[in-house]
Amino acid sequence: MKKLMLSLAVNGQVYDVAAFPHRTLLEVLRDDIGLTGTKRGCDDGDCGACTVLLDGLPVTSCLVLAVDAVEKTITTIEGLATAGQLHPMQQAFIEHGALQCGFCTPGLIVTAKQLLEEKPDSSDEEIRAGLAGNLCRCTGYVQILAAVAACRDGQLAGQTEAP
Amino acid sequence: MKSFELYDATTVEEAVGLLDQHGPTSKVVAGGTDLVTGIMKDWVQGPGMPYPDVLIDLTTISEINRIAVEDGALRIGAATPLADIAESAEVQAGWPVLSSAAHSVASPLIRNFGTLGGNLNQRPRCWFLRGEHFPCYKKGGDFCFAVTGNNRMHAIIGGELCYIVHPSDTAVALLALGAATTIAGPAGRREVAFDEYFVGPREDVLRENILQHNEVMVDVKVPQPAAGARMAWIKLKDRQVYDFALTSVAVVASVENGVWQDGRIVLGGVAPTPWRATMVEQALAGKDVQSAVRSASALIRNEARPLSLNAYKVDIAIGLTERAVLQAMAA
Ligand SMILES: Cc1cc2nc3c(=O)[nH]c(=O)nc-3n(C[C@H](O)[C@H](O)[C@H](O)COP(=O)(O)OP(=O)(O)OC[C@H]3O[C@@H](n4cnc5c(N)ncnc54)[C@H](O)[C@@H]3O)c2cc1C
Ligand code: SF4
Ligand code: FES
Ligand code: FES
Numbered sequence: 001m002k003k004l005m006l007s008l009a010v011n012g013q014v015y016d017v018a019a020f021p022h023r024t025l026l027e028v029l030r031d032d033i034g035l036t037g038t039k040r041g042c043d044d045g046d047c048g049a050c051t052v053l054l055d056g057l058p059v060t061s062c063l064v065l066a067v068d069a070v071e072k073t074i075t076t077i078e079g080l081a082t083a084g085q086l087h088p089m090q091q092a093f094i095e096h097g098a099l100q101c102g103f104c105t106p107g108l109i110v111t112a113k114q115l116l117e118e119k120p121d122s123s124d125e126e127i128r129a130g131l132a133g134n135l136c137r138c139t140g141y142v143q144i145l146a147a148v149a150a151c152r153d154g155q156l157a158g159q160t161e162a163p
Numbered sequence: 164m165k166s167f168e169l170y171d172a173t174t175v176e177e178a179v180g181l182l183d184q185h186g187p188t189s190k191v192v193a194g195g196t197d198l199v200t201g202i203m204k205d206w207v208q209g210p211g212m213p214y215p216d217v218l219i220d221l222t223t224i225s226e227i228n229r230i231a232v233e234d235g236a237l238r239i240g241a242a243t244p245l246a247d248i249a250e251s252a253e254v255q256a257g258w259p260v261l262s263s264a265a266h267s268v269a270s271p272l273i274r275n276f277g278t279l280g281g282n283l284n285q286r287p288r289c290w291f292l293r294g295e296h297f298p299c300y301k302k303g304g305d306f307c308f309a310v311t312g313n314n315r316m317h318a319i320i321g322g323e324l325c326y327i328v329h330p331s332d333t334a335v336a337l338l339a340l341g342a343a344t345t346i347a348g349p350a351g352r353r354e355v356a357f358d359e360y361f362v363g364p365r366e367d368v369l370r371e372n373i374l375q376h377n378e379v380m381v382d383v384k385v386p387q388p389a390a391g392a393r394m395a396w397i398k399l400k401d402r403q404v405y406d407f408a409l410t411s412v413a414v415v416a417s418v419e420n421g422v423w424q425d426g427r428i429v430l431g432g433v434a435p436t437p438w439r440a441t442m443v444e445q446a447l448a449g450k451d452v453q454s455a456v457r458s459a460s461a462l463i464r465n466e467a468r469p470l471s472l473n474a475y476k477v478d479i480a481i482g483l484t485e486r487a488v489l490q491a492m493a494a
Contacts, residue, residue, distance in 0.1 A: 021218075043204070045200065045269070045273055060196075132405050
């Protein structure tokens, strides 16, 4: 068993990481590359806190081996804001108070962003189905669904500068 | 998790060769959602379930990641992600019971990379099996913890020694559709109907299907349904958002003027294999479905041997069967 050199393209930056083949993408993102925005909840595929976009599709990164993410593009929550501006989905979550503890938020935001990019006129029902894998223990989902719907409907007050 | 050697196979035959060469501690891996991050991460092992040290990646084989319709039959490569099957317009149009079953597996985040072959060949979810500290029959031990422990999710039919329920939703739909699978091994390829694929604990407690250690599932072939065939899929779960089936039912049937001609009714979540309710099919044959379905479905009670905490599933299986048959009639 030896470490492999993995080139991982995360948020437009390629990282060369030496890792054993059994390391998950979640572990390598958080522990090796230091991108801790992606959260570890259950580590079992149940909660969606670890969601990232792999070649544009939302996946539970705790179930993906890092070696399987080589030669693919990876987008984490850190990759959403551009030029100091929050992504509209991030803005929508702030305006609608769509979080309490915030642990589910990075996963929900990347899933919701992809959902609306794939189908900008997603119905409320399609939004609920698309977010089915992202669990939230705090909010009861009402504000989350309102935030995503507001983003879909272009009803955001204004951009906030990214920190 | 212990580490392992990883090979990227580029052909099915290469994967078979690597399995043959490395022996029983080598396994093929597709999405890895069950094998790596379920079984291996949780240290699920025993004399009958050796911990893998060599994994052979199948997602690098393009031949087995595709959906095609050939002469009216559907062919799906084993490494095709479940989301592609659920969303395929061709599958929705011709085999809606399969797209519904694929759509009901896990969450969208898992369907995006969990594959059909992995879904059909995943290991059971019995919580004792999945616990590191329960050396049960299925791991090669000498006890079934479900008999004396919490067995509310376990089998009500066909258990003996071991009371797992088969975890795969797509298996239930494929059995109802009369599908077959191509298997590749050292001696070449062969086709096996799903009727012959799954194995219960009476036959061999260490396995859930006939696949040998050095064999790979290549694809699944689903025949063209009879003209006017009606289909239905119902899955009941503890949590509405997504979960394994408490019980599921797939129906594929030919009905004329309300009379049952021919068809299959298959239940998931009740037995160690997807379970075909032949006694219900026979009781419906030649009968007016609306009037016969209740008494026909009730025949399931005679087959059931529930454990201490899961008799509730008998009522669910009967009610869900009746409902699925009526849903197919309305389809
Ligand atoms: C949170 C969660 C919820 C889930 N809910 C459901 C559910 O509701 N319904 C359901 O049906 N499933 C459910 N599953 C199981 C899930 O569907 C499977 O984990 C997934 O489909 C497996 O696909 P995979 O490609 O990741 O398989 P892998 O983990 O790569 O493989 C699983 C097994 O199949 C074998 N295998 C894979 N491909 C082949 C092949 N071509 N030939 C021979 N052997 C092969 C592997 O060796 C391994 O033993 C759930 C899983 C999780 C983590
Ligand atoms: S039901 Fe089967 S898998 Fe579960 S404890 Fe009993 S023998 Fe093991
Ligand atoms: S941490 Fe990956 S799904 Fe919960
Ligand atoms: S805000 Fe706490 S889990 Fe969603």
